[in-house]
Amino acid sequence: MSLYTAVRNMLTTGTAMPVAVxxxxxxxxxxxxxxxxxxxxxxxxxxxxxxxxxxxxLKRATVSLKVYHDTAVDVTTVGLATxxxxxxxxxxxxxxxxxxxxxxxxxxPSSDNGEETNPFVGEIIAxxxxxxx
Amino acid sequence: MIxxxxxxxxxxxQRQNAIDALGNKxxxxxxxxxxxxxxxxxxxxxxxxxxxxxxxxxxxxxxxRYGSIEKNDVKTSDHLVIDSRTFxxxxxxxxxxxxxxxxxxxxxxx
Numbered sequence: 001m002s003l004y005t006a007v008r009n010m011l012t013t014g015t016a017m018p019v020a021v022x023x024x025x026x027x028x029x030x031x032x033x034x035x036x037x038x039x040x041x042x043x044x045x046x047x048x049x050x051x052x053x054x055x056x057x058l059k060r061a062t063v064s065l066k067v068y069h070d071t072a073v074d075v076t077t078v079g080l081a082t083x084x085x086x087x088x089x090x091x092x093x094x095x096x097x098x099x100x101x102x103x104x105x106x107x108x109p110s111s112d113n114g115e116e117t118n119p120f121v122g123e124i125i126a127x128x129x130x131x132x133x
Numbered sequence: 134m135i136x137x138x139x140x141x142x143x144x145x146x147q148r149q150n151a152i153d154a155l156g157n158k159x160x161x162x163x164x165x166x167x168x169x170x171x172x173x174x175x176x177x178x179x180x181x182x183x184x185x186x187x188x189x190x191x192x193x194x195x196x197x198r199y200g201s202i203e204k205n206d207v208k209t210s211d212h213l214v215i216d217s218r219t220f221x222x223x224x225x226x227x228x229x230x231x232x233x234x235x236x237x238x239x240x241x242x243x
Contacts, residue, residue, distance in 0.1 A: 029186030039185045068184040072155045119184040 001132065003061050006091035007040055011082065013091075018067075018081035029068060035119055036069040036078045043125075058097070060129050067122040072106050075122040079104055082124060090133070098129040135196060135234050140170035144197070146205050147212040147219075162212055169201035173215065176238075189243040193220065194236060199227065202235045213239055 004026050012021045022030065023037040030037075043062045050058040067082060069075045086099040102125045109118045146169075147162035178191040195213065202225070207213075213220045220239035228234045 029184060031187050033186070035184060037185065066185055070160050071153060072157050073153045074160075076155075121185065 001093040003042060003045070003063075003094060003128070003130070004040075006094040006096065006130070007042075007063055007065075007128070009091040010087065010089075010096070011038060011040075011085050014085070014087075016081065016084065018078050018085060036067065036074065038065055038067055038078075038082060040065040048129075056131065058129060058131055060127055062102075063126050063128055065124045065126070067124065068119050069122075070119055072120045075106055075120045079106075079122045079124055083126075086126065093133050094130045095133055096128055096130045100127045100129075102126060135172070135198060139172045139196070140198075142171050142173050142215050143168050144171045144195070145214045146207045147214060148208075148210070165207065165211060166205035169197060169205065171201075171213075171215065172196040178243075183242065191241045191243055193239050193241070195220070195239045197235050197237070199232045199235050213237075 008024055008026065011018065011024050019036045019038050023033045023035075025037070025039055027039065027041055029039050041064055043064055045059060045061045048058045048060055065082060067075050067078050069078050083101055083104065086101070088096050088098055090096070104122070104124045106120060106122045109120045146165040148165045149158040149162055151159040151161050153159045172195070174194045174196075176192050176194050178189055180187050180189050183190070207222070209222045209225055211222055213222060218241055220241050222237050222239050224238040226236040228236055
């Protein structure tokens with residue numbers, strides 16, 4: 001039971017997948033995986049003073065999801081498809097009760113490898129509110 | 134000069150022309166002029182950071198006749214497609230300003 005697995009399960013189960021299952025990874029894009037890809041990580045986990053027992057306590061995690069694709073238009077499309085997968089429910093025994101999108105932005109691509117623009121990267125930052133069952 | 138026997142490969146230059154709704158170039162690459170003969174020499178490779186991960190970047194030196202490059206108006210912003218492989222052009226050099234041989238450094242992201 002981990003938040004990381006829960007976040008990945010949320011993005012890789014069901015229909016209308018934003019990217020291929022193998023292209024969703026924690027921390028770093030897997031080498032040889034073709035774009036589009038999603039790389040996620042948590043920046044903060046806080047236990048809120050709501051609930052009493054250890055399993056009942058509501059927790060909040062700030063999750064950063066980076067979307068990599070060839071163009072800004074593609075990143076926008078995949079970013080919206082990713083947000084559409086933010087569906088509360090039980091994932092890896094974590095009950096995700098609510099997801100609040102804090103920002104959805106596109107960052108500047110680098111310009112090396114003989115290209116005017118390398119792949120664009122979009123960043124979605126969201127707060128996940130969850131309980132451990 | 135560059136001997137015809139060394140020009141073992143056929144290259145097709147491609148260019149991005151279309152602009153998308155956000156003002157960036159689209160992914161569509163269209164053929165530029167006609168194909169031309171080139172020589173290709175592997176000059177090394179290196180794994181490096183690319184799109185949130187690591188990719189192998191393979192570098193080649195690509196030699197072409199000046200006339201081929203001039204006729205097709207090939208620029209460093211273009212791609213070369215050689216044997217179905219796509220290469221980014223990162224530099225072009227007019228050897229000794231002789232207008233005879235163009236040496237390009239091209240890169241393939243694997």
